[in-house]
Amino acid sequence: MQAITIFSNLKNAISSAKLSKKTIGFVPTMGALHKGHASLIKYALKECDNVVVSIFVNPTQFNNAEDLEKYPRTLDKDVAFLETISHNIIIYAPTANEVYGDQIASKSYNFGALETVMEGAHRSGHFDGVGTVLNKLFRQVTPHKAYFGEKDFQQLVIVKKLVKKEHLPIEIIGCPIHRQEDGLAMSSRNSRLTKNQLEIAPFIYKTLLEAKDKFRTLSASQLKKYVCAQFDQKEGLDLEYFEIVNEKNLQPLSRKRTHQKYRAFLAVYAGDVRLIDNIALN
Ligand code: PAF
Secondary structure (H helix, E strand, C coil): CCCCCCHHHHHHHHHHHHHHCCCEEEECCCCCCCHHHHHHHHHHHCCCCEEEEECCHHHCCCHHHHHHHCCCCCCHHHHHHHHHHCCHHHHHHHHHHHCCCCCCCCCCCCCCCHHHHHHHHHCCCHHHHHHHHHHHHHHHHHHEEEEEEEEHHHHHHHHHHHHHHCCCCCCCEECCEEECHHHHHHCHHHHHHCCHHHCCCCHHHHHHHHHHCCCCCHHHHHHHHHHHHHHHHCCCCCEEEEEEEEEECCCCCHHHHHCCCCCEEEEEECCEEEEEEEEEEC
C-alpha cells in the first residue's frame, strides 16, 4: 500500500470507487497511529466499502509552536500499520500546500458557546484550525460518513456543527474511547511519555472513574474540589482543568436536571505532554 500525496490522485481513486457504487468512510488523523485509530478504522470498515485515512499534522490547530514541532511524525510506520488492518484503505497523506494552497490560515468560525469552554478556552484558535482543515478535507474526500473518537468529545460535537454550517452531506459518527489495559486513553501524544510518566498517567482515568462514582452524591462544585485535591496530591501530573458539562451543549453544570446527560472532562500535563480525557457521568 502506498500513501497518496496528491489531491488529483485521491480524486481519481474516489471517483472510481463511487462509480462502482462503493460507499466511502473517512477517518481523519494526524498520524502516529495507534490502536485507538485502528478501532475507528474498524468501525468505518464495518459500515463502508472503502475507508480513506488521512494523515496530516494540521499546523493551524496548534496554538503552541513547540507542540506542533514535537508532534510525532511516523508516516512509514503508519502505512505499515494500516496494511495490517485492511487493504480497503486509501491512505491520503497530503502536503500542506495540497490542503491549503499557498495560504496556511484558519477561517474564523463561530461555533458559539461550544468553543468557549474547555479545549476552546485553553487553546485559542484551536477549533477554527480544526474546522478549517476538516472543511477542506471533507470537500476533497467527499465521504458518506466520517468517524471521530469520543476522546476528543468537544471536537466531535463541533464537527457535527461544522457539517451543518457548511451544508456538507456527511454523517458524523462518534466512537467510544479506546483505552490501554491500565485505563490510559490511547493518544498519539502517549508516545512522548517517559516510562515513569506512563506509570502515573493511568491515575487520570482512575480519578475520572471516582468522579463518576461520586457524581451521584456530590454537587458539581464539591466534585470539582475533590478532583482538584486528588491532582494536587499527585506528583508528576498537573491538572489544567476539570469541568462537568451537559453533553449536548457542553455548558458547565450548575444544577443537575433529570433526563440530561453529563460528562466530566479534564486536561492534564505530564511534564510538557498535554493529555485529555473524559467520561460519561450518568
Ligand atoms: O483529532 C485529530 O487528530 C485532529 O484534530 C483532526 C480531526 C485529524 C483534524 O486535524
